Amino acid sequence: DTAVSQTPKYLVTQMGNDKSIKCEQNLGHDTMYWYKQDSKKFLKIMFSYNNKELIINETVPNRFSPKSPDKAHLNLHINSLELGDSAVYFCASSQEPGGNQPQHFGDGTRLSIL
Amino acid sequence: GDSVTQMEGPVTLSEEAFLTINCTYTATGYPSLFWYVQYPGEGLQLLLKATKADDKGSNKGFEATYRKETTSFHLEKGSVQVSDSAVYFCALSDKLIFGTGTRLQVFP
Numbered sequence: 001d002t003a004v005s006q007t008p009k010y011l012v013t014q015m016g017n018d019k020s021i022k023c024e025q026n027l028g029h030d031t032m033y034w035y036k037q038d039s040k041k042f043l044k045i046m047f048s049y050n051n052k053e054l055i056i057n058e059t060v061p062n063r064f065s066p067k068s069p070d071k072a073h074l075n076l077h078i079n080s081l082e083l084g085d086s087a088v089y090f091c092a093s094s095q096e097p098g099g100n101q102p103q104h105f106g107d108g109t110r111l112s113i114l
Numbered sequence: 115g116d117s118v119t120q121m122e123g124p125v126t127l128s129e130e131a132f133l134t135i136n137c138t139y140t141a142t143g144y145p146s147l148f149w150y151v152q153y154p155g156e157g158l159q160l161l162l163k164a165t166k167a168d169d170k171g172s173n174k175g176f177e178a179t180y181r182k183e184t185t186s187f188h189l190e191k192g193s194v195q196v197s198d199s200a201v202y203f204c205a206l207s208d209k210l211i212f213g214t215g216t217r218l219q220v221f222p
Contacts, residue, residue, distance in 0.1 A: 004157070033210070041201055041215040043158075048210070056210070090157055100146045100165050100207065105157030 003027050006091045006106035013081060014114050021076045021109045023091030031055075032074035033092040033103065034066060043090070049074055050097045078111075086113045116141045120204050120213035127194055127220050135189040135216045137178075137204035147171075147180055147187040148205040152215070158203060161189075194220045 004025045013019055025032060033056075034046045047066045048056035054066070063079045074091060088110050092103040121136040139147065146165045150158040162171030167182035176191045187204060199220045204213040 041152075041217075043203065043212040043215070045210040092157075100163075102148060102160040102163060102207070103158075105150075105159070107155070107157045 004091055004093055004104050004106040006089075006109050008109060009107065010110050010112075012112045012114065015081055015083060017081050018077070018079045019081060019111070020078070021089055021091075021111075023074050023076070023106060025072055025091075025093040025104070027093055027095075027104060029093040029095050029104070030071055031094045031097045032068065032071070033094075034074065034076050035090040035092065037088045037090060037108070039087070047074075047076075048097065055097055081111075081113050083113050086111055116145070116206055116209045116211055118204050118206055118211050118213040120202075120216050123201075123215075123217040125216060125218045127218070129196055129220055129222050130193045131220075133189070133191040133194045133198075133218065135202055135204075135218070137187045137189065137213060139185050139187065139204075139206055141185075141206055141209070144182075145209070146207045147178070148207050149176070149178055149187070149189050150203040150205060150212075152201045152203065154200070161202070163207075194218070196220045196222055 031050045033048045049068045052068045065077045088108045091106040094101040094103045117140045148163045149161040151161045152158045162173040164171040164180035170179045201215045
């Protein structure tokens with residue numbers, strides 16, 4: 001009965017490869033997010049989708065491409081991986097964008113680039 | 115622009131000690147304020163929230179009061195436990211801005 005689930009939990013790959021991280025939420029929320037957390041625990045918003053539409057797109061390299069096939073899923077595809085992409089990536093969801101609604105987070109995907 | 119500033123950690127306490135983690139914010143308008151907690155190897159979980167000035171959020175013995183006059187939302191707990199060891203994040207929800215996190219370590 002996991003609310004927000006991400007796969008894989010760990011991802012180890014070489015520089016230059018292309019990889020995807022999947023996220024699904026079963027809370028019936030309209031809004032989903034991707035965050036990047038660096039080694040110092042700093043958490044930064046990357047993207048947000050509301051009802052499959054992109055509403056937030058922070059300054060992120062265009063090697064990162066989110067895709068939302070339906071409002072319960074938000075996947076993250078990364079092309080040409082670089083060393084600096086090593087981080088923990090968190091998916092989250094909320095009932096509606098911004099406002100007073102708290103976010104529910106997945107357990108994270110730890111991406112390590114060799 | 116909007117921002118959140120948290121005290122740097124780690125905060126190291128003995129069990130049953132009093133905890134304060136400071137958080138101040140800069141924002142336009144009247145944002146909602148949140149505290150999230152992250153246990154090792156897990157995602158962030160909502161700990162408590164406050165949606166307007168003078169609101170007090172509370173959960174699991176933790177409290178924080180939304181102070182508009184001092185633009186603060188400090189987290190407090192009267193008696194910490196070893197199980198409270200985690201990283202705590204203050205957040206401005208409207209702008210999806212999180213503080214840098216404060217690691218709390220509680221020793222028996």
